[in-house]
Amino acid sequence: MSETWINACAPDDIAIEDVIRFDLGERSFAVYRTGPSAFHVTDGFCTHAHVHLADGFVMGTVIECPKHNGRFDCVTGKAIRKPACVDLVTYPVKVENGRVFFRLVE
């Protein structure tokens, strides 16, 4: 297994209480900013249906899926409102040298 820190974006690329999409090859991620220096990364697609969470709505640390209103805690990945039942995969995040990185283990 190897781990890589992925350079996702600059902090100001994301408004506070918002989310953006980050694609890496075939994979897609959602990068959240829940506070001035609070960033989180999860898998990009809702675990209920193939809908990208970056089009969703961030309320505090909760992301709501844009299609069916399923909700997840974007810090823990926990599914907290149906129809979302399966938790999201989350990734460790760090902010360094003015960039937001997340760790990918492969």
Place this chain on the structure above:
Amino acid sequence: MTPRDYRLNGTEGARAEQAGLASATWYASAIPRKRLKELMQRRNGPAIRDTLIWLGALIATGAWGYHAWGTWWAVPAFAAYGVLYGSACDSRWHECGHGTAFKTPWMNDVVYHLARFMVLRESTSWRWSHARHHTDTIIVGRDPEIAVPRPANLRNILLNFVYLPGGYSELRKTVIHATGRLPAGEETYIPEGERKSVCFTARIYVLIYLAFIAWAVAIRSFLPLMYVLLPSFYGAWLMIVFGLTQHAGLAEDVLDHRLNCRTVYMNPVLRFLYWNMNYHVEHHMYPMVPYHALPALHAELKADLPKPYPGLWAAYREIIPALLRQRKDPGYFVKRELPPSAPAMSLDAASVGQAG
């Protein structure tokens, strides 16, 4: 044209999957993210106000009906009570089911379960049904909520104004759920882990129905049933009037809500009863926007949408001839005209039938 198979466990589901119509990406009109975030903001105020007015009106008309029982005044009293109970409930469960009406989750849940009971639709199974409806709106073989399959069954549509086939079907399904089973097709969208909850909720519904029936028998009057169970039937007509405007007669198997949903302008009283679901294209395109923000969302998107219908009369002038024609020609559907600048998913690419 061979009649299509609308069952979820029939052949059309696999066809839709092969054609890329299942769980597909849908067209969405562009709106700046900042503005969309403003419109998605949740608030308790509008829904608390509207729910208090709704429940207050239910209590007032119910009390009027009680005191007028045995006189002709009971007719208008229960006519009003019935519409508030059997029709207004439809948009209430809907919005609260999306979790957008109130900011506070438990408020959405309370009104969702209450309104679901009023419309006789067991709340857990319908939560999953409606999720599928939003995933695969009017995709044949995938959407469990296609109200008017082609060719239209006009007898059923007319009887549904007193909720006869619909209400009977829901009661039957609730009894099946209460026994721990699922009617055919529901296994395709209700997850295994939810089935106990479906059974539990259905048993509560059945117990309440039986309690009211027993009460009516005990006092030898059907007055208790005028408050629970019967208003789901005698008050359903406005729900059907509203509901048919949503998709009836429009295209099937298209990945663009502008082609299979209608937005119909309505007066403030109807919009109160319908919780702004007359903005149906907008609701399907952005289901995260609460009902109270849909007029503003409409203002943002309308340049990219087909022309809205000026009223119910205009909508039905299109729907009735379309359904009549579909009886002889099930391939026929109403093709909505998109603004010239608007990109669209090609109707020819996926839709089965011929546009009118």
